[in-house]
Amino acid sequence: MGSHRRLAQSGFDRGASSALGVLSAAAAALGAVSAVPATAAPHDDTRAEVDRLYEEAEQATEAYNSADERADTLREQVGTAQDRIARQQERVNGLRERLGSLAGAQYRSGGLAPSMALLFSRDPEDYLAKASVLDRITAHQAGELKELQGALRELAQERAEAAGKLAELEKSRTAVGRHKRTVEQKLAKARRLLEALPPGDRAAYDRASRSGRDGMPAPGSGPVSGRAGAAVAAVRSALGKPYVWGANGPGGFDCSGLVQWSYAQAGIALPRTSQAQAHAGRRVPLSEARPGDIVTYRSDASHVGMYVGNGQVIHAPYPGAPVRYDPVGMMPVSSVTRP
Template sequence: MSAEGARPLVGSHRHTPQPGFGKRATVLTAAAASAAAMTAVPAGAEPGEPSVASVNARVDGLYAEAERATEKFNAVREKVSDLRARVEHAQDEVARGQGRVNRLRNALGALAGAQYRSGALDPTIALMLSSDPDGYLGRVATLDRIGSRKAGELRELRTAQRLLDGKRERAKGTLERLEEERGRLGRHQESVRSKLTAARRLLNTLTAQERREREERASRGAERRGAVPPGSVSGRSGAALSAAHSALGRPYAWGQAGPGAFDCAGLTQWAYRQAGVSIPRTSQGQAHAGRRVPLSEVRPGDLVIYRSDASHVAMYAGGGRVIHAPYPGAAVRYDPVGMMPVSAVARP
């Protein structure tokens, strides 16, 4: 759904604004950067004042933009979570590697102490405990007094130290990537918030009656007409559909995956998790969950992906209806499968 931008004032005569519309014009100017240009003002509207239809179109456009930003946020958040786990694993490996190096050094130190107490420190042991064991190994062949056991212990120490250094470098690189992704996460988060704030400001320019009419239009499309009864579909698809149905009426909240609130992909992921099936967190990922089927063969429980960028997902409920988490301010509900352009259907 494309949003529309504000039309410049027409003519030079002054007029008396109707209640609520002066504020609307100001807010629309502030939000102009977040939506596309508006079409001509319909007949009957005050010159220069946006119509209710244009405000609704811009709000819908901002919601669509916010949803795209939300899916990017979800994707980056998954990556951050994965990198955080990898950092923790790398740090554990470094700690274990350091422990092994310490034990090997202690063993060599004990050998050196025994020799010292016996009367003199073997020069080869002194070399073993030096800060340059690699340099020592280059001289092993020339040291007649070194035994194979000592050489083996030093080689083991050298190998353990090299492994430890490699683990430290990998942990450092993973941590740097984690910090970069955290920065991206914050930027996507701010993008979602700014678009939702602009949408709220636009909605506030509507009168209470206009807002009620907007919600009534949405609720008329949310009826469950034709959808299959919960529990009438077998298998994991039926279990997922029943779970989604149990979430009816719970609020949309961006970045949430239940059980109290959901965004679009959060609802479908949560529903399939209740059926024991793991699917990706984002609508783009869910577009490739399982196998693709044509819309003409869609079945209850299938994932219906919307828009060319796959930025929205719903679950087919039968009878030409889907169940989904639509947008901020709305609850999980049923809508017609053709509510927006379908880009794919996936069967997990």
């Protein structure tokens, strides 16, 4: 019954600090597991414990993905700001050189005061004309320089702010990575607990994780062509690939990474996280789902898969389970989105 948990969609804007809060709660919840030996709880409790661990782990994965995506965005913003600053600096340098040339010419001419230069000029009218032009040019260039310097200061401030945000986010991502490793350790323990169950109980757990909900309407296949068809072909090609933390293919996937990668093969760029993917198109009722539609699960859209027809989705379930088919009603559906 594993599900990919992610931050709320607004968490994409809140960034890594929200992710850390989610992961801290996850780590606190998981910490109690280490004190419970495999034989200390009934089999039902063990299965429930494993299921909770999977949900927390997937939530951590989506939180990490959100922080990672925001870091990429900030890097682009910083790079753009730096490019703009470099261009502005080049213009300022050129203007300074031109102004310096004018100053040098005045110095070489003796640096006479305007009244004295007029007195000794052989052609006072020509001097006055040139002086007037020179004044206009100098004033224009000085104004332009002032404007560019102001813009440069603003851009430098933007760059500093962006760099500060990026540095803060990098620290947050490091912390997220630490939480991720902690959750992975707990997942390994949860896996051992599951494997320690009798074969019949392990089989029952797997059946429970793949069962549909009673009364869930079964949408039909519907037409599939164009980019949706290409995305469905891509997601089918990923069947059997392993669930991998924070991966979006082609060798392994987490839940949102699988959906993002599949649509990328069809030429459509989707957001990285499941909650963002839930808003990456037009919402449709589950009863009208068509192959290629994005199906998100649970009230927080913490897990996602792709509907492929005949009442089934293909998704990356949880660590230890490969990309596979499951009933579309395997858990409460949050939304169906058609990119």
